[in-house]
Amino acid sequence: MSVKAAVAAAALITVLPIVSACGSGHEPGVLNLYPPADGAGSIKSMGDKCSQESGGKYRIVTTALPKAADDQRLQLARRLSGNDKSLDLMGMDVVWTAEFADAGWLTPVPESIAGEVEGRTLGGPLETAKWKTKSDDAERLYAIPIWTNTQLLWYRKDVLRDTLDKGQPAKTWDGMVADATRSLAKGGPSYIMVQGKQYEGLMVWFNSVLASAGGEVVDPNDPNKVTLNDTPEHRAATVKALSVLKAVATAPGHDPSLTNGDETSSRLGMETGKAIYQVNWPFVLSSMRENAASGSVPFLTDMQQYAGLFADKDNTPTDEQLAPVTRAVRQKFDFAPYPGVTEGIPAKSTVGGLNIAVANTSQQKDLAFEAAMCLTNARAQKFYSIDAGTPPVISSLYSDPDFRAAYPMADDIKLQLEPEHAALRPKSPDYQAISTLLQAKLSPVGSWDPETLVDQLAEQVQKAIDGEGLIP
Incomplete structure (x- = not known):
């Protein structure tokens, strides 16, 4: 996310009302849309434009949900379970599809538009919007992807080049640990910044490493089957993934605050010069540029010549100005x-x-889907990507010159959203419980034995599936 987008998101509470109580009815032609706080300003702008272009058919009223994902989920669940007929469109975290569809809260995407959505959308994000309920003959689309995200490997090119005499970063976690250890021995930075705190970021880290090791939490064809230890191959993959997490958390010169690490601390660990590597979302580039220009990044000297570009918070620099x-x-x-x-x-x-879904409580579903297609078309996704710092899901946009100017990492992002490189979190109506219970067992990272922890993790996932011990 750009600095502009981060400031806008923080200011949303003064711009958009926060949803608090359930409505009692609906107004014909008025479509109530509830997106998450981050990015809601951009969605509101596009919603206003879609409304104007509808020729009076509909008017989208945007109300921001709370900032925290758990609070967003709770607010929507309360409205849906209360049969709130004023709820039409909602921003859905990519891990909610199965839960909300199984609860009967989502209207399946009509076949008349599902083909268009599937044809334009990259494979990884598309899969997050699909599910098969007990009443479905096959998996179907229950939401329309609006934007996506993926983590990249960020690294100190100068340290690899000048200290380790390497032209390219490590391609594996073991290689990263080896580079960090060598850098430490030569007096260089040694932290590998990750999201190790007990929160969803830890689940994301574990899930990515597990998928990269050839493992998975549950069977993608049977969400009731735990696959962390069901075969020797799956057990070996889980042990390897846990060994990677432990190695990063206990390596010589590791980040001493790793078990409290989140996206912000990872960014700061790199900006302060302590880290050689970090895994994080694309927003870290815009932060690095601005903070380097202010003189607060010790390893990026001679950058204050660009300070004037960031002086006026109301007039952010263009991508052309940011290029140098x-x-x-x-x-x-x-x-x-x-x-x-x-x-x-x-x-x-x-x-x-994020995906956009039409609530089953909506009294104007056809109109809501028409608006949803406007909110998620190529024009809208390009606007969100540049205005809010959210990568698009439409494949063709990755060759758009304006998008590529804003995202120098466009090719890497697109690659990682293709099916062979996209790791999905467990597609399960019990995902919230699965994630919460796994986080608790994984934390503090590195304090456990990988061989022993495998069965404990599998037991926790089975408990979540069986509805034991936790009501999220």
Whole structure:
């Protein structure tokens, strides 16, 4: 996300009302849309444009949900379970599809538009919007992807080049640990910044490494079957993934705050010069540019010549103006695809993002889907990507010159959203419980024995599936 987008998201509470109580009815032609706080301003702008262009058929009213994903989910669940007829469109975290569809809260995407959505959408994000309920003959589309995200490997190019005499970053986690250990011995930075705190970021890290090792939490064809230890091959993959997490958390010169690490601390660990590697979302580039220009990044000298570009918070620099800043930053701080685990097995990075769904309580579903297609078309997704810092799901946009100017990592993002490189979190109506219970067992990272933890993790996933011990 750009700095502009981050500031806009923080200010949303003064711009858009936060949903609090359930409505009692609906107004014909008025479509109530509830997106998450982050990005809601951009969605509101596009919603206003779609409304104007509808010729009076509909008017989209945008109300921001809370900032935290758990609070968003709870707000929507309360409205849906209360049969709130004023709820038409909602922003859905990519991990909610199965739960909401099984609860009967989502209207399946009509076949008349499902083909268009499937034809334009990259494979990884598309899979997050699909599910098969007990009443479905096959998996079908229950939401329309609006934007996506994927983590990349960010690294100190100057340290690899000047200290380790390497031209390219490591391609595996084991290689990253080896590079960090060598850098430490030579007096260089040694942290590998990850999201190790007990929260969803830890689940994302574990899921990406597990998928990259050839494993998975549950069977994608049977969400009731735990696959962490059901075969020797799956057990070996889970042990390897856990060994990677432990190695990063206990390596010589590791980040001492790793078990409290999140996206922000990972970004700061790199910006302060302590890290040689980090895994994080694309937003870290815009932060690095601005902070380097302010003089607060010790390894990026001679960057204050660009300070004037960031002086006026109301007039952010254009991508053309930012191009020389990006080039200068990338001499010492650069990106690469997400690291792998085992040679011969493609690296996979967990897919993030947002989908738009039509509530089953809506009294104007056809109109809601018409608006949803406007909110998610190519024009809209290009606008979100540049205005809010959210990568699109439409494949063709990755060759758009304006998008590529804003995203120098466009090719790597697109690659990681293809099916062979996209890691999905468990597609299960019990995902919330699965994630919460796994986080608790994985934390603090590295304090456990991988061989022993495998069966404990499998037991926790089975408990979540069976509805035991936790009501999220």
